[in-house]
Amino acid sequence: MSVFRRDPAEVIAELESLRAADAPTHGGRVLSYVYDSGEHALDELAGEAARLVQPVNGLDPTTFTSVAAMESAVVGFARRVFHGEAGGAGAGDGDGADADVVVGSVTSGGTESCILAVKTARDAWRAAREGTPRIPRLVAPVTVHAAFHKAAELLGLALDLVPVDPATGAPRVDDLEERLGDDVALVVVSAPSYPFATLDPVAEVAAICAARHIALHVDACIGGFALAFWPGELPAWDFAVPGVTSLSADLHKYGYAPKGVSVLLTRGRDRQRRQYFATTAWPGYPVVNPTLAGSRPAGPLAASWAIVQALGEPGFVELTGRAARATAALRSLVDGIEGLQVVGDPTGPLLAVATDDEVAPDRRVDPHHWADAARTAGWHLQLQPGLVQSDGTRLPHTTHLTITPVTESVLPELSAALVAAADAVRGAPPIDGGELLAGLAAQLPGGADALAAASVRQAQGAAAGLDSDSAASLLVAFGLLGGAGATGALPDRLAPVLALVEALPGPLTERLLVELLARVVEPRPAGSD
Numbered sequence: 001m002s003v004f005r006r007d008p009a010e011v012i013a014e015l016e017s018l019r020a021a022d023a024p025t026h027g028g029r030v031l032s033y034v035y036d037s038g039e040h041a042l043d044e045l046a047g048e049a050a051r052l053v054q055p056v057n058g059l060d061p062t063t064f065t066s067v068a069a070m071e072s073a074v075v076g077f078a079r080r081v082f083h084g085e086a087g088g089a090g091a092g093d094g095d096g097a098d099a100d101v102v103v104g105s106v107t108s109g110g111t112e113s114c115i116l117a118v119k120t121a122r123d124a125w126r127a128a129r130e131g132t133p134r135i136p137r138l139v140a141p142v143t144v145h146a147a148f149h150k151a152a153e154l155l156g157l158a159l160d161l162v163p164v165d166p167a168t169g170a171p172r173v174d175d176l177e178e179r180l181g182d183d184v185a186l187v188v189v190s191a192p193s194y195p196f197a198t199l200d201p202v203a204e205v206a207a208i209c210a211a212r213h214i215a216l217h218v219d220a221c222i223g224g225f226a227l228a229f230w231p232g233e234l235p236a237w238d239f240a241v242p243g244v245t246s247l248s249a250d251l252h253k254y255g256y257a258p259k260g261v262s263v264l265l266t267r268g269r270d271r272q273r274r275q276y277f278a279t280t281a282w283p284g285y286p287v288v289n290p291t292l293a294g295s296r297p298a299g300p301l302a303a304s305w306a307i308v309q310a311l312g313e314p315g316f317v318e319l320t321g322r323a324a325r326a327t328a329a330l331r332s333l334v335d336g337i338e339g340l341q342v343v344g345d346p347t348g349p350l351l352a353v354a355t356d357d358e359v360a361p362d363r364r365v366d367p368h369h370w371a372d373a374a375r376t377a378g379w380h381l382q383l384q385p386g387l388v389q390s391d392g393t394r395l396p397h398t399t400h401l402t403i404t405p406v407t408e409s410v411l412p413e414l415s416a417a418l419v420a421a422a423d424a425v426r427g428a429p430p431i432d433g434g435e436l437l438a439g440l441a442a443q444l445p446g447g448a449d450a451l452a453a454a455s456v457r458q459a460q461g462a463a464a465g466l467d468s469d470s471a472a473s474l475l476v477a478f479g480l481l482g483g484a485g486a487t488g489a490l491p492d493r494l495a496p497v498l499a500l501v502e503a504l505p506g507p508l509t510e511r512l513l514v515e516l517l518a519r520v521v522e523p524r525p526a527g528s529d
């Protein structure tokens, strides 16, 4: 008897129709989340490689030896392009030659690489201070990726975020240096940062860390595999810099692999062994994992292995050149649009665009209105909220662009759309989040008091926080959720949503976003589809 209840072809047809509703992953219309090389044959190769290893379990590279071979080759490639061969420039802490060997692992993505870098540093810090009850600190510019917020929360570190220059998004070395002390287990800098594409001053920070024997992680998750092949000279930012102890770079970004693959490189075998979890203290097979997952798919690894083999360094140079040319073109385009400006001095294939406050208010372009206008023309830019830093200064709200090799092939259409979008919204003031919120609060059953009470409840922490029904009714009142918890597509305009994110207290926004995301995947009651 057949085990199939539905014809597989029909199942695939259903998936195809679900996929048709997705934002387009190819063709350069989505300028975040996806990294399109523009080379169809490369995607085909990746797909074929992933399929070949579909049944393999990456948990045990001694049983599935293809996993060991591919992981070693991918780590070897990353070590070479990030100047970690022959130990790079050394840990800078005077340990023996072995301490300089750069080794690594393939992980499931940037967040996992970041979490593991923090675990490794925490455990090294603890080992050097046995019996110390103190909580270790993680110091980083406020622009560090939120994956480090997650890592600190999961691993019990205090996160010490250092304000950056609000005009440029760049951290100041002196400000970071002031925060260093014996309780710092790890400093993290970015190459480049996601919000403003700043290449943090890696060499300067490495020097102050090495002098104090503090570990330094370079988060090159997004830009690493682009910066390594970037045209022209860049300041040294990888293992060429003495004192860099680990580095993360994602193959599922500018390595053009399908999602689920990143590398974490660590200087020093002994340091890196702290990344592992090992136990024989149970009656099953010995568990020895360098990563958070147990059983691991081999597909993303195989796909990235195949891409690396096929492209080699010359292929990466060619693809990076396309992204770099497109980035330069868009940067000068934006600089030429009255009312907008590129923030700071971005390095790599990312841009953050803010309002140009130098021009008269009626000539300014709000970047969120601009993104919404571009979206109606089919171009998806990413809205980033403003942020008040711990020193009271405010980072502007911006619109983010991730530029990929395919962008070069759509530059004329994209440029025209960006200019037209700016023309359409020039002079429209940014949404006043406070005003919007007051209006929405007045319509709540309990009025503004109900919102204030919700904020207080949430600020008291998770235990006292909002229950899911109260959170959902706020979302319904804000128009972000249909009645009775039904989810819908995102609203047409995202600027008002971002204005709310900026105006609501952080803990309440976070709780509401949790509710929204959880409701999106909650199965509907039977018969409601």
Ligand SMILES: Cc1ncc(COP(=O)(O)O)c(C=O)c1O
Residues within 6 Å of the ligand: 109, 110, 111, 112, 114, 145, 147, 190, 192, 193, 194, 219, 220, 221, 222, 223, 250
């Ligand atoms: C600098 C940086 N670090 C870490 C991450 C997290 O990567 P992932 O989304 O693969 O977990 C990102 C994602 O964009 C990033 O830009």
